[in-house]
Amino acid sequence: MQVNVNGIDTRYVLSNEGGGPWLTFIHQLGGDLSIWDQLAGYFRNNFTVLRYDIRGHGESAAPTAPFTVADLSNDLAALLDALGAKSTHVVGMSLGGAIAQQFALDHASRVDTLTLADTFARTAPESRSIWDQRIETARRDGVASLAPASLERWLTPDFQHAHPEVVEQIRDVYIHTSVEGFALACAALREFDLRDRLVEIRTPTLAVAGRHDTGTPPAATQAIADAIRGARFEVLDAAHLAPIEQSQRFAALLETFLQSRV
Template identity: 75%
Template sequence: MQVKLNGIDTRYVLDNEGGGPWLTLVHQLGGDLSVWDQLAGYFRDDFTVLRYDVRGHGHTAVPDQPFSIADLSSDLAALLDALGAPHTHLVGMSMGGMIAQQFALDHPSRIDTLVLADTSAGTLPENRAVWDQRAATARRDGMASLVPATLERWLTPDFQRSHPEAVEPIHEVLLHTRPEGYALACEALRDFNVHERLHEIRLPTLTIAGRHDTGTPPAATQLIAKSIQGAQYELLDAAHLAPVEQSHRFAALLETFLEARV
């Protein structure tokens, strides 16, 4: 399905066989809503599961001007409005976790629970150049030049060898992400920083990190948990895409967390 949000044609998928509470899933940089296929299938009998492609990703349009994580938070609010969802359980991975944090600060009353996977509260000044370099590489050389190193960060070698059926779709989505959409998102991540505001979040929160994540070290996700009162922190035997690499364990953690609050 397509809907125009803040002037951007946006793709979304809604699985509401169960007609239960809303559960919204937000994907990583260089990904799209398909990364949640397995998790959506697990929860769709009990929840109204919403997935969508973030600006510049998948089948959502690439804007013609820069945007911020706050703009992506606004897109999510507009999507929930368009679908008549007053509030939702919110799960964000990597970039999606940053969008979820911003949304929790912008629209706290619209979140039932907050789940943040493999993410940080912002880019430190000394790391801003990394995002500039990735944006420049995407624009200059295309996405193929970024794929090998990205997959190395995202998934452990053992998982890549033993689960090619899971790796191939992720590879294809990353490879076919439009370079300008990727670059603009890199620049939004470069400028994102809510470290000093995390204490404002007063929501039931679960944070999950991958033990082998080199791109977003577990300490970054753990710091979020320490900064949000009552937040839970879990560490999985995975790299950056823990919800993919440890899908069953991730689903079990999410199920237990949600059951206690639904």
């Protein structure tokens, strides 16, 4: 399905077989809503599950002007408005986790629970050059040129060997991501900093990290949990895409967390 959200044609998939509370999944940089296929299937009998493509990703239109993570948060608010959802449980991974944090601050009354996976609260000054390099490389050589290094960070060698079909799907989505959508999202993450505002979040929060995540070390996700009162922190035996690599364990953690709050 497609709907215009803040001037951006946005693809979404809604699964509401159970007609239960809303549960929204937000994907990573260079991804799309398909990353959540398995988890959406797991939860759709008890929740109204929403997945969507972030602007400039998947089948959502690519913007031509710079945007911020706050803009991406407002995209989610507008999408929920268009679909008639007053509030939702929110699950965000990587870039999706940044959006989820921003959404919990900017639209607090609309967040029932917050689940953050393999994400961070700020880009340190010394790390800004990494995003500049990715922007330059994507625009010069294409997004596909960044895929090998990204997949190496995202998934452990054991998982890649055992599940080549999953790796291939993730790679295919990544290499077909809009260059400008990717570059502008990198620029948004380069400027992202909510470190001093995390104490404002009062939403029940679950934070999950991959033990082998080198791009976003577990300590970065734990720092978020430490700053949010009452937040729970868990580590899975995975790399950056922990909810995908350890999908059964993540689903069990999320299910228990949601059951305690529904």
